[in-house]
Structure formats: structure tokens, C-alpha cells
Amino acid sequence: MAADAFLMSIHENGNPYPGAPMETPPFPTCRSALFLDFDGTLVPLAETPDAIAPDPVLIPMLARLQGLLGGALAIVTGRQVEMLDHFLAPLHLPAACEHGLQRRDAAGRLHMQASAMPETVLQMCNALAADHPRLLVERKRSSVALHYRRAPELAALCLDMLGRALRHQPGLELLHGKCVLEVRPAGVDKGHAIAAFLREAPFAGRTPVFAGDDVTDESGFAVVQAHGGMAIKVGEGASRARHRLGSPQAVHAWLQSACMHLAAQTCAEVLP
Numbered sequence: 183m184a185a186d187a188f189l190m191s192i193h194e195n196g197n198p199y200p201g202a203p204m205e206t207p208p209f210p211t212c213r214s215a216l217f218l219d220f221d222g223t224l225v226p227l228a229e230t231p232d233a234i235a236p237d238p239v240l241i242p243m244l245a246r247l248q249g250l251l252g253g254a255l256a257i258v259t260g261r262q263v264e265m266l267d268h269f270l271a272p273l274h275l276p277a278a279c280e281h282g283l284q285r286r287d288a289a290g291r292l293h294m295q296a297s298a299m300p301e302t303v304l305q306m307c308n309a310l311a312a313d314h315p316r317l318l319v320e321r322k323r324s325s326v327a328l329h330y331r332r333a334p335e336l337a338a339l340c341l342d343m344l345g346r347a348l349r350h351q352p353g354l355e356l357l358h359g360k361c362v363l364e365v366r367p368a369g370v371d372k373g374h375a376i377a378a379f380l381r382e383a384p385f386a387g388r389t390p391v392f393a394g395d396d397v398t399d400e401s402g403f404a405v406v407q408a409h410g411g412m413a414i415k416v417g418e419g420a421s422r423a424r425h426r427l428g429s430p431q432a433v434h435a436w437l438q439s440a441c442m443h444l445a446a447q448t449c450a451e452v453l454p
């Protein structure tokens with residue numbers, strides 16, 4: 183289900199996954215492939231995309247996990263790959279960016295969807311932001327994000343404008359994330375990106391684990407659970423995920439413990 187349709191179903195029908203258990207997740211094993219969302223999962227949300235403050239332990243912790251998992255760790259995010267690399271420097275992790283439109287595999291090869299930036303939509307967003315300076319337009323390689331976190335009262339106006347703009351553009355899709363509306367080419371999502379990783383080394387044959395906080399992560403949750411893996415919803419809200427962690431801080435604590443757990447497993451395998 184597209185994220186927007188998913189949101190509508192929540193609004194119209196209540197929790198679309200009533201009674202779904204949300205258990206505390208067990209730790210990944212050395213046979214896991216770990217997929218992690220970025221904003222709201224690894225890093226707490228901030229007022230603007232540039233204002234995030236990654237915890238200093240994040241980068242060494244991700245590097246350690248990548249080693250312990252034989253390289254099978256990837257970031258799955260709505261961010262552009264350049265922004266992700268900026269915030270995680272000096273790491274260049276395998277990553278699916280712009281909700282799956284760009285993907286960097288474990289060998290460092292970039293896979294891009296051949297799709298153009300929706301220029302007319304970009305112009306409409308810029309015009310609206312010129313009238314309402316607390317709106318923020320984030321131009322990405324093949325998509326546009328209209329942020330209303332600093333002007334939540336404008337959410338309906340933004341949704342109405344973009345909804346009407348996309349009515350006659352079947353090739354474009356509207357994603358409704360946390361205080362953001364994103365327009366991107368249709369047919370690609372985080373689930374497709376995770377499935378693509380799972381066909382390649384070193385991810386293939388491993389059990390996938392994906393943690394994410396937003397409705398845009400639901401497609402990824404569906405794919406990992408369909409592969410017999412574990413989906414972890416971060417924070418509040420309805421989700422098809424069967425596990426939950428309360429916050430990015432809880433994700434950090436869980437990942438730190440996972441490092442110790444994995445290191446012990448590796449030792450146990452090496453020892454006679």
C-alpha cells in the first residue's frame with residue numbers, strides 16, 4: 183500500500199493492525215542482515231533537516247556492527263546519499279536513499295532509478311514557501327520534500343496543493359512522512375530497496391531486520407516480515423511491525439547491546 187493510502191486508512195479506520203503485538207526485539211544474530219532507517223530512528227528529529235545532531239557514538243557503533251555482521255548492514259532512508267554520507271562521515275555504508283530511488287550496494291556501486299526531478303511540483307512548492315517562509319523545500323536528486331514542521335497549521339494547505347498537483351500525474355507519488363510531504367516517482371519504495379539488497383552479497387541468505395519510525399518504513403516492514411525477518415517500529419503509532427523500541431535513544435541502547443551480543447557469538451564460533 184502506498185504510504186499516503188496507508189495514512190488514509192489509519193485516519194478512516196483507526197489502527198489498521200488492531201491487536202498487533204509489539205514486543206521488545208531480540209538482538210540480531212551473526213546470521214542477520216540489519217537495515218536501519220536514519221531520521222527518527224538513528225537520530226532524533228529536529229526542527230529542520232540540517233539541524234539534526236547525531237550522537238557521537240553513532241558512527242563508531244555502526245562501523246562496529248558492520249564488521250560484526252560481515253558487512254550486512256545498510257541504511258534505508260529518505261535522505262539523499264550525499265546528506266547521509268555527510269552526517270555519517272567518514273563511513274560510506276551500503277544505503278538506499280530517497281526512499282529507494284538511489285541505492286549504493288555493498289561493493290559501492292550506485293543504482294539509480296532513471297527518473298527526472300518533478301520540476302513543476304518543485305516550482306509549486308517554492309512558490310508556496312515564498313508565501314509562507316516557515317515552510318521548507320528540500321530539493322533532492324529525483325524528489326522534492328515540502329516540510330511544514332515549523333508551520334504545522336499549514337499541513338492541510340500543503341496536502342491540498344500537492345494532492346491536486348498530482349491528480350493528473352500518475353507517474354508521481356505523494357508520501358506523507360513526519361511533518362513532510364514528499365513527491366517522488368511512483369513504484370519504488372523502501373521495501374523494494376531492501377528486497378534488492380537481499381538478493382546480493384553479503385545480505386543474501388541472511389535473516390533481515392529493519393528498524394524505522396515512520397509510515398514510509400511500512401513497505402520495508404512488510405518485506406522483512408515476509409522474508410521471516412523482524413520489523414521494529416520506533417516510537418508511537420500504528421504499524422504492521424511486530425516489535426517496537428520507544429525512541430532513537432532506545433535504538434542506540436539496543437544496538438550497543440547487540441554489538442556485545444554479536445561479539446560474544448563470534449567468539450563462541452571461533453573458540454573450539
Ligand SMILES: O=P(O)(O)OC[C@H]1O[C@H](O[C@H]2O[C@H](CO)[C@@H](O)[C@H](O)[C@H]2O)[C@H](O)[C@@H](O)[C@@H]1O
Nearest residue numbers: 220221227228229230231259260331360361362
Ligand atoms: O527515511 P528517513 O531516514 O526517516 O528520512 C525521512 C525524511 O527525513 C528528513 O525529514 C525528517 O527529519 C527532519 C530532521 O529531523 C525533520 O525536520 C522533518 O520534519 C522530518 O520529516 C529528511 O529531511 C527527508 O529528506 C527524509 O525523507
